[in-house]
Amino acid sequence: EAGVTQSPTHLIKTRGQQATLRCSPISGHTSVYWYQQALGLGLQFLLWYDEGEERNRGNFPPRFSGRQFPNYSSELNVNALELEDSALYLCASSFQVVGAATDTQYFGPGTRLTVL
Amino acid sequence: KQEVTQIPAALSVPEGENLVLNCSFTDSAIYNLQWFRQDPGKGLTSLLLIQSSQREQTSGRLNASLDKSSGRSTLYIAASQPGDSATYLCAVGDDKIIFGKGTRLHILP
Numbered sequence: 140e141a142g143v144t145q146s147p148t149h150l151i152k153t154r155g156q157q158a159t160l161r162c163s164p165i166s167g168h169t170s171v172y173w174y175q176q177a178l179g180l181g182l183q184f185l186l187w188y189d190e191g192e193e194r195n196r197g198n199f200p201p202r203f204s205g206r207q208f209p210n211y212s213s214e215l216n217v218n219a220l221e222l223e224d225s226a227l228y229l230c231a232s233s234f235q236v237v238g239a240a241t242d243t244q245y246f247g248p249g250t251r252l253t254v255l
Numbered sequence: 256k257q258e259v260t261q262i263p264a265a266l267s268v269p270e271g272e273n274l275v276l277n278c279s280f281t282d283s284a285i286y287n288l289q290w291f292r293q294d295p296g297k298g299l300t301s302l303l304l305i306q307s308s309q310r311e312q313t314s315g316r317l318n319a320s321l322d323k324s325s326g327r328s329t330l331y332i333a334a335s336q337p338g339d340s341a342t343y344l345c346a347v348g349d350d351k352i353i354f355g356k357g358t359r360l361h362i363l364p
Binding site: 184 | 289291299353
């Protein structure tokens with residue numbers, strides 16, 4: 140069974156540009172989570188999508204946004220890139236039953252975003 | 256506001272030893288607690304998930320416990336091996352997933 144996949148592996152952008160990161164969940168999983176791991180910091184929760192809707196978001200500015208498609212894959216968009224956005228962005232998927240305790244999250248390998 | 260703390264930040268032990276990693280959280284109203292492993296330059300691997308109604312979970316040489324009342328969890332690794340060297344992250348699930356900063360574990364051959 141294929142795991143969570145992310146693309147691209149590496150992405151280099153300049154300040155002010157937009158970045159789009161993609162994630163494909165494990166087959167059958169309906170929830171997708173996005174995390175940011177900046178150098179020297181712990182993993183920070185960004186966004187949670189389930190059944191095509193944004194269920195929760197972390198403490199990030201609105202220029203971090205995303206969406207989930209009908210096939211449950213997801214995009215993370217970062218607008219007006221800043222140097223501090225350079226980080227490893229991880230995507231995770233799980234099978235989520237709304238209103239119940241969350242299930243185990245399975246992580247992808249991540250996208251390394253570098254902002255110059 | 257939920258905060259997750261992991262102690263120690265780094266740990267080196269000889270191969271074969273049993274070890275304990277600690278995780279504490281400030282708000283006991285959690286859905287679950289999860290332990291992850293992160294290898295350098297790679298994504299996370301989920302190790303164990305403990306639901307709020309459970310007290311422990313075991314997988315192979317790993318055992319994780321949860322004490323909600325005291326806001327603590329421990330990850331016990333038995334008979335450590337060099338391949339166990341990695342960063343171990345604790346994450347608490349409530350409305351969001353809150354991660355600790357991890358413990359960097361180095362097993363000395």
